[in-house]
Amino acid sequence: MLNLQTLPLSAQWQPHCSPHALKLSNDERWSSLQELQDLLQYHGPLQGRSDGELFQRRRLKVGQSALTMGQTFDGLYVVRLGTLKTMINHADGGVHVLAFPMKGSLLGFDGIYKNTYTSDVVALTDCDLIRIPAAELFAPGRGNNHLEQMAYWACSREITQEQEAYSLTRSVKSEARVARFLQTMSQRFADMGFSPNRFILPMTRRDIGHHLSVTVETVSRAFSALVQQGIISVDFREISILSHDALRNFER
Amino acid sequence: MLNLQTLPLSAQWQPHCSPHALKLSNDERWSSLQELQDLLQYHGPLQGRSDGELFQRRRLKVGQSALTMGQTFDGLYVVRLGTLKTMINHADGGVHVLAFPMKGSLLGFDGIYKNTYTSDVVALTDCDLIRIPAAELFAPGRGNNHLEQMAYWACSREITQEQEAYSLTRSVKSEARVARFLQTMSQRFADMGFSPNRFILPMTRRDIGHHLSVTVETVSRAFSALVQQGIISVDFREISILSHDALRNFER
DNA sequence: CGCGCGTTTGAACGGGCTCAAACCTTGTGG
DNA sequence: CCACAAGGTTTGAGCCCGTTCAAACGCGCG
Numbered sequence: 001m002l003n004l005q006t007l008p009l010s011a012q013w014q015p016h017c018s019p020h021a022l023k024l025s026n027d028e029r030w031s032s033l034q035e036l037q038d039l040l041q042y043h044g045p046l047q048g049r050s051d052g053e054l055f056q057r058r059r060l061k062v063g064q065s066a067l068t069m070g071q072t073f074d075g076l077y078v079v080r081l082g083t084l085k086t087m088i089n090h091a092d093g094g095v096h097v098l099a100f101p102m103k104g105s106l107l108g109f110d111g112i113y114k115n116t117y118t119s120d121v122v123a124l125t126d127c128d129l130i131r132i133p134a135a136e137l138f139a140p141g142r143g144n145n146h147l148e149q150m151a152y153w154a155c156s157r158e159i160t161q162e163q164e165a166y167s168l169t170r171s172v173k174s175e176a177r178v179a180r181f182l183q184t185m186s187q188r189f190a191d192m193g194f195s196p197n198r199f200i201l202p203m204t205r206r207d208i209g210h211h212l213s214v215t216v217e218t219v220s221r222a223f224s225a226l227v228q229q230g231i232i233s234v235d236f237r238e239i240s241i242l243s244h245d246a247l248r249n250f251e252r
Numbered sequence: 253m254l255n256l257q258t259l260p261l262s263a264q265w266q267p268h269c270s271p272h273a274l275k276l277s278n279d280e281r282w283s284s285l286q287e288l289q290d291l292l293q294y295h296g297p298l299q300g301r302s303d304g305e306l307f308q309r310r311r312l313k314v315g316q317s318a319l320t321m322g323q324t325f326d327g328l329y330v331v332r333l334g335t336l337k338t339m340i341n342h343a344d345g346g347v348h349v350l351a352f353p354m355k356g357s358l359l360g361f362d363g364i365y366k367n368t369y370t371s372d373v374v375a376l377t378d379c380d381l382i383r384i385p386a387a388e389l390f391a392p393g394r395g396n397n398h399l400e401q402m403a404y405w406a407c408s409r410e411i412t413q414e415q416e417a418y419s420l421t422r423s424v425k426s427e428a429r430v431a432r433f434l435q436t437m438s439q440r441f442a443d444m445g446f447s448p449n450r451f452i453l454p455m456t457r458r459d460i461g462h463h464l465s466v467t468v469e470t471v472s473r474a475f476s477a478l479v480q481q482g483i484i485s486v487d488f489r490e491i492s493i494l495s496h497d498a499l500r501n502f503e504r
Numbered sequence: 505c506g507c508g509c510g511t512t513t514g515a516a517c518g519g520g521c522t523c524a525a526a527c528c529t530t531g532t533g534g
Numbered sequence: 535c536c537a538c539a540a541g542g543t544t545t546g547a548g549c550c551c552g553t554t555c556a557a558a559c560g561c562g563c564g
Binding site for chain 4: 172173174214215217218221236
């Protein structure tokens, strides 16, 4: 019998992996509006000609920051490839991870108010972003109405997802938080066309802890407990979900 | 010496209070774009004629719900008067209070994605809302560009504030969470032109608990502890802040 | 190789939850 | 106007879970 655990993970079913697998060898530097719609999975009303409108790409290596707290607003970004973390660094040294943007996520909407980004966004893997300049959004009297509507829509989606993440801190038990976190990760991988049963977490235990407001040790212990109960199996960053049902029953 | 504690609170320095004080006697049922801008405190670029555009108002009594989870999107709302709570009711009976919208807050942006509101919004006091119909936002080719930009801006602000609230759950100690919550309430009252030193909380301890992810008892105990240290004084819903500095020093 | 960092596990402490009871306020109906 | 009920608030006692401190191991990288 084949032991799935020991098989090397191929780039075919993982959106990130080693920097080598992620070559970013595509030399194109521009994305069309159509690609934006595909990325965002926006199936709303399309109108008229969208040809000609091109958006610049921006590539990031692991650890590079996409946006910095305090930086003046220069537009929105849509993640084309890779995973990032959105974090707030408090003056007292405390850290809070708000979200882990992945393919199709919208970045930077917090920068419109006060014309300044309010959080740090750092690449957890090599990334490819698409920039929507502020001018495109705010240009008066242009025919870009469906770009605007799409931005509204995507922004609304980000709010919704953030609310879900916010609610995630509700659960009393840390195991339940971690279980729900794994569920959302599984769902997001599924949405991107990858396996919901087996994936590699792009973030550290510490990041997860800062996201769920618990310590590293607690996250690790929660993982161990879930393994003990046969619900998941863990090999460092690689997670296999053995029973989605059991995972779902941890919701409180 | 005058004992401030025993003085009755007058409606002059409180935005809510008894239903009697809040007469809502203004018979006008429409608000101008100018009033919207004032409410939102939007000082961005105004352009051209904004005359003629009127927005319908909607009044709520205590306990009535402004939006319901699952209800189809019918527009955005701006709070003109009163306080509400935005909450998510989980299937398992758990509750999470996302925010306490007050004068100038934007409601309903979460409804654009999926064309359905994703949270319940309930009036904690009598309220007066202004409705921005979906048609106004999405009408193609209209000259309402600065309405759109204002909506962007307000939405961005809501995201920012939600992030702050989210971060509020970061603190390890419950006393610190409550202290920070009181600070933000104080700030919001100040922004509305009321005293930052003395105000009446429009929400119950339970709501605060659901907002900060702690139990009622913990909130109550935190209040008592802050009173014990001479930082605030409490008379049921009435809060007096005796030392803003001391309150600030609880930030972790 | 050795260093740094991420991960895992253990032991002990402490803070928040749970359960319980008492008090106060508010609203309702007699 | 009072009685009563329902719900909000406060406080106490005991327990459990998550933090803290500590140590060990593995992995990647210079």
